[in-house]
Amino acid sequence: MSAMPWHEEHWSRLQARRERGALAHALLLCGAPGLGKRQFAQRFVRGLLCTEPVRGEACGHCRGCQLTAAGSHPDRVELTFGLRRDGTPRTEIVVDQIRELSARLALRSQLGGWQVVTIDPADAMNAAAANALLKTLEEPAAQTMLILLADAPWRLPATIRSRCQRIEFHLPEPALALAWLQREGVADGRAALTASGGNPGLAMQWARQGALEQRTEVRRDLAALAGGRGQATEVAKRWLDDEPAQRLWFAAQAAADELRARSLGDRPPLGSALDATALGDWHDASNRTRDGLRGPLRPDLLLLELLSRWR
Known part of the structure; x- marks a missing residue:
């Protein structure tokens, strides 16, 4: 490196x-x-x-x-x-x-x-x-x-x-971070940098570990829950079995994108029915849940509560 x-x-x-x-x-x-x-x-x-x-x-x-x-x-x-x-x-x-x-x-x-x-x-x-x-x-x-x-x-x-x-x-300036990712051989540095919230080290790690596909999966799960096509229990179990903290990062990011679209008068990309206040609360709750995974509470219940609120 x-x-x-x-x-x-x-x-x-x-x-x-x-x-x-x-x-x-x-x-x-x-x-x-x-x-x-x-x-x-x-x-x-x-x-x-x-x-x-x-x-x-x-x-x-x-x-x-x-x-x-x-x-x-x-x-x-x-x-x-x-x-x-x-x-x-x-x-x-x-x-x-x-x-x-x-x-x-x-x-x-x-x-x-x-x-x-x-x-x-x-x-x-x-x-x-x-x-x-x-x-x-x-x-x-x-x-x-x-x-x-x-x-x-x-x-x-x-x-x-x-x-x-x-x-x-x-966080460094995006141009500086992107240039560094390119020198490190990250093929899709711009997408990885967007996924990581501008964090170049995470962007490189996630690009090399296939985390961008995981980000797509998280958004697909949230869209299904918002449309009544998924079960919160099944999603919670799957997230818990595979990098739950990372998935919660992507979930918080998705909520922020929904909120941004709503503020611009656009259609929310994941079809959430939550209003702006509820979306902001859910974004904060997803970050607290990620932090709570390290605590004494049962992580499956934390995830289930969060996902049920999204649906």
Whole structure:
């Protein structure tokens, strides 16, 4: 994958701070999935751990680069979901993980350079873990860099957010995104970019995984429900069995298109009988349902309630 051109402004600012010796001890990289914040973080970490960087870029051949590439650099820590006692993955980052991290960072760097920690997804820390991280953020060790990655930074406590330099990734200009997709070999970049709501990373992923066909299927299902030709229970079951969160993204997009057509006085493309207010409410409900799939409520009931409201 080629470098994402919308990263360059953030990259230049960070490197300018590094040259002045003014890097913050903690960064919060945030923004929607698909905008490349994780690739940006990897690139930045490699540059920090490199002993011969060129304008912040890792040289690729020094000992630090070799250890990083092998995944065995002693001064790099990657913190993510751990395992429960029964061996199943956790769905949150817990306080014991943060305590272990704090103990690790109390030691000196083994190679004499930066100690670099990435916490991903940082917005999955539970309250106790976030509170435990505060002490490390408030009293950072020298030459220590913490990089927090979050798709939903609003889930982080304000006390955490305020102690990090925030680097927020936004949707690039359509022409820039389309040019990048073309360089990446995405055949129907314009359609993919439309489907992704202007998000080029998602557009590339969906184009290569056949998600555009899924988008068509979602619209076909909603049109059938609106016309009384489908069953909400059957549609809910099918969606749940195959990328439900992605299908809900496309469903929210379809509701927005229906609302736009109605506001222009055109015939809604899916034939929804919902009025403008109900369409707006349904759009919001589909986004809440997508978020709710990660919670304790039964996903089949969430989907069924949403689809029944559409019909």
